[in-house]
Structures are given as structure tokens and as C-alpha cells.
Amino acid sequence: MSSSTRSRPDPRAVRLAAAVLVLCPALPAGPTAVPLADATVLPVVDSRVCVVVDVERGSTQPVPPDAVSVSVGGVRQPVAVVPVMSDGLTVGIVVDASKAGAAGTGPWQSGAARFVLEAPAGARTAVVADTTPPAVLATLQPGPTDPVRALSAVQPHGTRDTSAALALAVRQLPADRTAPRVVILYTGAPDAGGEASGALAARLAAEHVLLVVVSTATDSGYWSGVTRPTGGFLAPAVTSAVTPALDQVATSLRARYLVSFPAPARLPVDASVRVDLKDVTMSADVVVPRATATGTSGARDPASRHPWVPVAVLATAIVVATVLLVGAALRLVGAMVRRT
Numbered sequence: 280m281s282s283s284t285r286s287r288p289d290p291r292a293v294r295l296a297a298a299v300l301v302l303c304p305a306l307p308a309g310p311t312a313v314p315l316a317d318a319t320v321l322p323v324v325d326s327r328v329c330v331v332v333d334v335e336r337g338s339t340q341p342v343p344p345d346a347v348s349v350s351v352g353g354v355r356q357p358v359a360v361v362p363v364m365s366d367g368l369t370v371g372i373v374v375d376a377s378k379a380g381a382a383g384t385g386p387w388q389s390g391a392a393r394f395v396l397e398a399p400a401g402a403r404t405a406v407v408a409d410t411t412p413p414a415v416l417a418t419l420q421p422g423p424t425d426p427v428r429a430l431s432a433v434q435p436h437g438t439r440d441t442s443a444a445l446a447l448a449v450r451q452l453p454a455d456r457t458a459p460r461v462v463i464l465y466t467g468a469p470d471a472g473g474e475a476s477g478a479l480a481a482r483l484a485a486e487h488v489l490l491v492v493v494s495t496a497t498d499s500g501y502w503s504g505v506t507r508p509t510g511g512f513l514a515p516a517v518t519s520a521v522t523p524a525l526d527q528v529a530t531s532l533r534a535r536y537l538v539s540f541p542a543p544a545r546l547p548v549d550a551s552v553r554v555d556l557k558d559v560t561m562s563a564d565v566v567v568p569r570a571t572a573t574g575t576s577g578a579r580d581p582a583s584r585h586p587w588v589p590v591a592v593l594a595t596a597i598v599v600a601t602v603l604l605v606g607a608a609l610r611l612v613g614a615m616v617r618r619t
Contacts, residue, residue: 310560316534318552318563319510322485323570324456326542329487331363331510334554334561335534342536342554349540350551351567356540359457363489363535366401367458369419370394371448372426373441374433375466376408381435383495383521387465388430390493390525394463395423395430397529405451406430409466410437413444419451442471442479449488456487459537461511463528469496476504483509491532493524510535546570 317333330349334342344360361367372395374387395404404426406417416429445462452460462483471479483490489511492502502513512531516524538552546569553562 310556310558312560312562315552315554315561315563317507317510318565319508320565320567321487321510323542323546323567324487327457327539328542328550328567329456329537329539330550330552330565331489332536332538332552332554332563333510333531333534334536335531336559336561342556346555347536347538348553348555349538350553351543351548356550358538358540361457361459361537361539362533363459363461363537364399364402364529364533365459366399368399368402369452369458369460370398370402370404371407371419371451371462372404372430373407373409373413373444373448373462373464373466374430375439375441375464375468376410376433376435377437377439378435379439380409380467383465383467384433384435386516386521386525387493388433390521390528391463391465392423392427392430393525394529395426398423405448407444407448407451408433409439409441409444409464409468410435411440413440413447415447415451419453439466439468439472441466441468442474445471445479445483445490449483449486452486452488457537457539459489460487461489461491461532463491463493465493467495469494469498470501471505476501480505480508489532489535491528493521493528495521542570543567 313336315332316335317331319331321329321331332347341362342360344358347358347360349356349358372391374391375383380387391406398404401421403419403421404417404423405415405419406426406429408414408416416433417426420426441464445464448462452462470476480490483505488509490506490509491511491514492506493514493516494502495516496502499513499515506513514524514527514531546567548567550565550567551562552565553560
């Protein structure tokens with residue numbers, strides 16, 4: 280019968296290991312690596328790429344600009360980082376003022392007013408009523424006084440025209456796409472009233488407008504599809520308890536930042552976005568698409584930005600050719616005359 284024996288550890292090795300543990304305490308763990316909650320690339324405009332970054336899994340403190348980096352092809356890019364909830368923020372608030380949305384008018388007024396009162400001091404706000412026709416209740420202005428007064432005066436009437444109301448709200452915002460531009464819609468409607476979700480999302484994303492929707496609609500699929508491509512979000516609410524959804528608006532916007540950098544010469548291209556905080560490192564890989572008709576980038580041909588260029592070139596070529604032909608004909612006639 281065979282037997283096995285267990286070898287005993289060398290006492291010297293045990294003493295050496297104990298000494299190493301005493302002299303070399305455990306190293307502190309590094310920052311936890313997690314994906315960014317969201318990183319949405321907006322259409323390229325004026326040769327700049329803008330990514331809406333959501334850092335909700337990170338610190339509740341403001342993110343220092345030097346903590347954010349973007350790499351393209353392994354090369355770090357110069358970036359500009361702007362918090363959405365900053366003094367440069369402009370907001371268009373759209374409130375469902377239709378008869379069909381009368382049940383939510385009170386909560387919408389309260390939630391929108393609270394947002395205006397809690398917004399950064401330099402932020403500017405406009406208020407639009409979603410009714411027929413949509414109406415501007417307060418033009419874009421700093422301070423809460425007039426927007427809150429306009430919100431408190433909303434009386435439900437008429438029917439919704441949400442798509443037009445959103446367009447009207449966007450027109451109240453300044454043309455500068457480098458500053459945060461947000462439209463917040465408070466509604467009981469399940470959709471924008473006929474406009475396809477993809478078309479509405481593309482229209483707002485092209486304007487670099489983040490759309491936030493607080494909705495009591497049972498089916499929220501439409502608004503989820505519209506808000507995400509803009510870098511915004513849906514805050515679903517129930518009629519009996521809308522407060523959590525109302526509070527989510529400011530909280531979620533505080534976690535969003537606009538990160539912009541020069542558009543690479545060749546598009547599309549992969550890019551890596553990284554946020555390095557003390558206790559957590561967040562990152563996401565994104566794709567910067569080709570510039571569309573609504574935006575320009577360094578990769579676009581000048582003729583695509585100025586459609587008259589090909590026509591002008593062709594017309595010039597025709598004139599030059601005509602002049603050359605006429606000159607040749609005149610020289611030929613002159614030669615024939617001299618020979619005679």
C-alpha cells in the first residue's frame with residue numbers, strides 16, 4: 280500500500296515572508312474603472328466635435344476641466360469642457376398647456392418654477408406654452424422673476440402642437456452652439472404629434488440642443504428615442520407622484536458636460552473620452568461621424584459648403600473656352616487675308 284507524506288515548509292522561508300509583509304504593507308488600491316454613464320456625439324459644426332458626457336457614476340462635485348481628456352488614434356486632443364449647469368446655460372421650458380394636459384398643469388408649473396429658481400445665476404430662460412398655436416410666455420432672459428410669473432399664469436386651453444412648440448422654444452435660444460442649450464418639455468403627451476422620433480431627434484441634435492422630457496405618458500418609448508441622441512434624457516413620472524421626476528431634471532443635468540475638440544481631418548473616426556477623478560476613472564469609446572448638411576468639419580470639401588462653386592467654375596471654363604475659340608478664329612481669318 281502506497282502512502283504520501285506532506286512536506287513541511289522551510290522555517291527560514293516562513294520568517295522571510297513574514298518580514299516582507301511587515302516591511303511592505305499593502306499598496307493602496309487605484310481608482311475604480313467604470314464606463315461613462317453616457318457619451319453622445321453631436322453633429323460636427325464649425326469644424327468642432329461636441330460630446331455630451333454624463334458622469335453620474337462619478338463624484339457629486341464639479342469635474343475639473345483638466346480631468347477630462349479625448350484621444351484620437353492615440354493622440355490626445357485639445358479639449359474645452361463646459362458644465363451644462365453653468366452661467367452660460369440657456370433653457371427653453373415648454374409646458375403642456377392643452378386641455379388634455381390640464382391634470383398635470385399644476386405639477387408642471389411647480390417643477391418648472393423650481394428648476395428656474397435653482398438654475399445658475401447667469402442662466403437665461405424662456406417659457407413656451409404647448410397649445411394651439413404655441414405661444415412664447417416669457418422671452419429669453421436672466422433671473423427667475425418673469426419666467427416664474429409666466430409659468431404661474433398658465434391656463435389650460437386648446438390642443439397640443441408639441442412639435443411646433445419645441446421648434447418655437449429652440450428659436451428662443453441663442454445661435455452660439457458652444458454654450459449649453461437645453462429644452463425641457465413637461466407633458467402628458469406620448470409623442471410630439473405626428474413627427475417621427477428620429478426626425479425630431481436629428482433636428483434637435485443638429486442644433487446642439489439637449490432635450491429633457493418629463494412625461495406622465497404610459498408609453499415612454501417615443502420620448503426615450505428622441506432624447507438620447509441629443510444628449511438629454513427622459514424623466515418618466517406618474518400623476519400621483521411627479522416630484523421624483525421633477526427633481527431628477529436638475530440633478531441629471533448637473534452630471535452632464537459638453538466636451539468639444541477640433542474635428543479630425545478624416546471622418547468618421549474613433550475617439551476615446553476619459554474622465555479621471557480621485558476615486559474613479561470613467562471612459563467611453565465613441566465614433567465621430569461624417570459631417571452632415573447641417574454642420575461642417577475640416578474633412579468637408581469647400582464645394583460642399585458652397586454649392587455655387589461648381590457652377591461658377593463651369594461658367595468660367597465656358598467663357599475662357601469661348602474667348603480662346605474666338606481668338607483662334609480671328610487669327611485664322613487674318614492669316615487668310617494676308618495670303619490673298
